[in-house]
Amino acid sequence: MIAEPGALSRAGLRRVLIVLCVTEIVSWGVLYYAFPVLAPGIAADTGWSVSTITAAFSLGLVISALVGIPAGRWLDRWGPRPVMTIGSVLAVPAVLGIATARSLPWFFAAWALAGIAMGGVLYQPAFAALTRWWGPRHVTALTVLTLLAGLSSTIFAPSTAALVERFEWRQTYLVLAVILAAITIPAHLFGLRGAWPQPPPHEVEQDPGAIARGRPFILLVVAIGLATFSAFAVVVNQIPLLLEHGLSMTTAAWALGLGGVGQVLGRFAYGLITRTTGVRTRGVLIIGAGAVTTALMAVLPGPAALLIAVGMLVGAARGILTLLQATSISERWGSAHYGRLGGLLAAPAMFATALAPWAGAALADVLGGYANVFLLLAVLAAVAAILIAGSVPAPVREKAPTTD
Numbered sequence: 579m580i581a582e583p584g585a586l587s588r589a590g591l592r593r594v595l596i597v598l599c600v601t602e603i604v605s606w607g608v609l610y611y612a613f614p615v616l617a618p619g620i621a622a623d624t625g626w627s628v629s630t631i632t633a634a635f636s637l638g639l640v641i642s643a644l645v646g647i648p649a650g651r652w653l654d655r656w657g658p659r660p661v662m663t664i665g666s667v668l669a670v671p672a673v674l675g676i677a678t679a680r681s682l683p684w685f686f687a688a689w690a691l692a693g694i695a696m697g698g699v700l701y702q703p704a705f706a707a708l709t710r711w712w713g714p715r716h717v718t719a720l721t722v723l724t725l726l727a728g729l730s731s732t733i734f735a736p737s738t739a740a741l742v743e744r745f746e747w748r749q750t751y752l753v754l755a756v757i758l759a760a761i762t763i764p765a766h767l768f769g770l771r772g773a774w775p776q777p778p779p780h781e782v783e784q785d786p787g788a789i790a791r792g793r794p795f796i797l798l799v800v801a802i803g804l805a806t807f808s809a810f811a812v813v814v815n816q817i818p819l820l821l822e823h824g825l826s827m828t829t830a831a832w833a834l835g836l837g838g839v840g841q842v843l844g845r846f847a848y849g850l851i852t853r854t855t856g857v858r859t860r861g862v863l864i865i866g867a868g869a870v871t872t873a874l875m876a877v878l879p880g881p882a883a884l885l886i887a888v889g890m891l892v893g894a895a896r897g898i899l900t901l902l903q904a905t906s907i908s909e910r911w912g913s914a915h916y917g918r919l920g921g922l923l924a925a926p927a928m929f930a931t932a933l934a935p936w937a938g939a940a941l942a943d944v945l946g947g948y949a950n951v952f953l954l955l956a957v958l959a960a961v962a963a964i965l966i967a968g969s970v971p972a973p974v975r976e977k978a979p980t981t982d
Contacts, residue, residue: 586711586772586773586775590772591711591712591719593769594707594708594711594769594770594772595708595712595719595722595723596769597765597766597769597770598704598707598708598723598770599722599723599726599727600761600765601662601666601699601704601761601762601765601766601769602700602701602704602723602726602727602730603726603727603729603730603733603734604730604757604758604761604762605666605669605696605699605700605758605762606700606727606730606731606734607730607731607733607734607737607738607754608669608673608734608754608755608757608758609638609669609672609673609692609695609696609699609700609758610696610700610730611730611731611734611735611738612734612735612738612750612751612754613635614735615735615738615739615742616738616742616747616750616751617631617632617635619742619746619747620747623746623747623748626682626685629936630682631685632936634682634685634686634689635689636932636933637686637689637690637693638689638690638692638693638696639693639696639928639929639931639932640693640928640929640932641690641693641694641696641697642693642694642695642696642697642700642928643697643924643925643926643927643928643929643932644697644925645693645694645696645697645698646697646702646920646921646924646925646928647918647921647922647925648921649661649665649697649698649702649703649917649921650702650706650916650917650918650919650920650921650922651917651918651921652917653703653706653707653916653917653918654706654914654915654916654917654918656774657707657710657770657774658703658704658706658707658766658770659766659767659770659771661698661703662698662699662703662704662707662766662770663763663766663767663770664698665694665695665696665697665698665699665703665766666695666698666699666758666759666762666763666765666766667763668691668694668695668698669692669695669696669699669758669762670755670758670759670763671691672688672689672691672692672694672695673688673692673751673754673755673758674751674752674755675687675688675691676688676689676692676751677747677748677749677751677752677755678748699762699766701724701727701900701904701924702917702920702921702924703917704723705720705723705904705916705920706916706917706920707770708720708723709904709905709907709908709913709916710774710775710777710913710916711772711775713775713913716905716908717848717849717852717901717905718849720901720904720905721845721846721848721849721901724845724897724900724901724904725842725845725846728838728841728842728845728897731838732838738750738754741753741754777912777913777914784911784912784914784915786915786918786919789911789915789919790918790919790922792971793968794910794968794969794970794971795919795922795923795969797965797966797968797969798906798910798923798965798966798969799922799923799926800926800962800965801861801865801962801963801965801966801969802902802903802906802923802926802927802962802966803926803927803929803930803962804930804958804959804961804962804965805865805868805899805958805959805962805963805966806899806903806926806927806930806931807930807931807933807934807937807955807958808868808869808872808955808956808958808959808962809868809895809896809899809959810930810931810934811934811937811938811951811955812872812875812892812896812952812955813834813837813896813934814934814938815938815939815942815948815951815952816830816833816834816837816875816889816892817830817831817833817834818938818939818942818948819875819876819948819949819951819952820833820885820889822947822948822949823878823879823880823885823949824879824880825880825882825885829882829886832886833882833885833886833889834889836886836889836890836893837889837890837892837893837896838893839890839893840889840890840891840892840893840894840897841893841894841896841897842897843890843894843897844893844894844895844896844897844898845897845898845900845901847894847898848898848901851863851864851898852905857909857910857970858966858967858969858970860902861902861906861963861966861967861969861970862963862964862966862967864895864898864899864902865895865899865902865959865962865963865966866959866960866963867891867894867895867898868892868895868896868899868959869956869957869959869960869962869963870956871888871891871892871895872892872952872955872956872959873952873953873956874888874891875888875889875892875952876949876950876951876952876953876956877949877953903923903924903927906923906969907919907920907923910969910970910971911971938951941954
């Protein structure tokens with residue numbers, strides 16, 4: 579289904595992969611992972627509430643989801659170089675605006691601009707680039723990208739904490755803006771050069787509008803959206819759940835961190851999964867695994883070692899979900915309209931990511947505790963697993979791929 583690579587040499591393919599690994603680490607680190615570290619300091623310095631500050635951050639995520647839809651069309655037509663370069667250029671004044679904001683309207687406006695930038699520099703355009711350029715070997719490239727980009731929080735959370743201990747939050751964001759400008763702008767401008775390969779004619783002839791209106795695509799969008807909401811709500815509410823189960827704060831924090839290790843290990847396994855399962859089976863198994871492990875976290879009272887082990891399995895399912903989303907368009911409809919369809923697919927998932935941080939706490943108040951929240955999240959993931967079974971178009975045969 580995927581066009582053979584040919585627009586770039588082997589060295590060119592490696593260059594593109596390395597560039598995107600570096601720029602995704604930096605972009606996620608500055609635009610996403612620095613915020614949770616700096617939010618308490620912003621609140622203390624400005625007097626704005628943490629919830630208000632978080633609302634500005636969530637606004638950026640929502641705008642990035644909306645921007646991702648037209649950005650996907652531009653990606654299909656012109657390739658990733660102009661889209662990602664413009665995104666990285668816009669990210670710099672956005673971060674500078676956040677750093678210098680003296681009023682809430684300014685702060686919200688800066689995060690709105692950051693959202694536009696995120697729509698052009700985060701995972702979706704990088705996924706589109708590797709899917710088209712790497713052709714039949716795109717699963718390998720996407721796995722490497724998500725493995726290394728997954729280190730963004732590991733690198734930037736402690737680095738941001740170290741900066742804010744030496745400087746105040748405004749100066750920290752100024753330093754991060756310099757890092758963002760120095761690395762991502764030239765990397766996207768010069769590192770993503772090369773002809774944008776043409777997909778096979780039979781893929782180009784498909785009507786993306788008809789695909790987007792079709793039942794399989796709608797089921798896929800809903801399934802990925804529900805699964806993403808469940809996965810991210812589990813992450814941000816895992817510590818309160820573990821505290822309910824009687825773990826100490828230190829142990830709960832370790833459990834959350836080891837869940838990140840599980841996420842990395844899960845991504846290592848994705849290549850094997852694609853070689854041994856078909857499109858429909860793969861989706862049901864991966865999302866279903868998230869449902870089962872989430873339910874286990876809700877009902878198991880302990881001991882701590884067992885809860886930590888289940889938390890690592892939850893992390894593994896979450897890590898694989900990212901790759902499932904990244905490959906779901908090309909597996910079903912090829913790469914010709916990957917950018918446009920991927921933008922439509924990613925938008926609800928990004929909305930879910932923006933909603934997840936506060937939804938868990940609100941649900942816990944309504945449902946009487948985090949265990950019940952996790953049971954609800956497990957049900958949502960189970961529904962997503964059922965829906966994704968119906969998301970495979972009739973021409974796509976249920977067999978394990980042999981191209982990667």
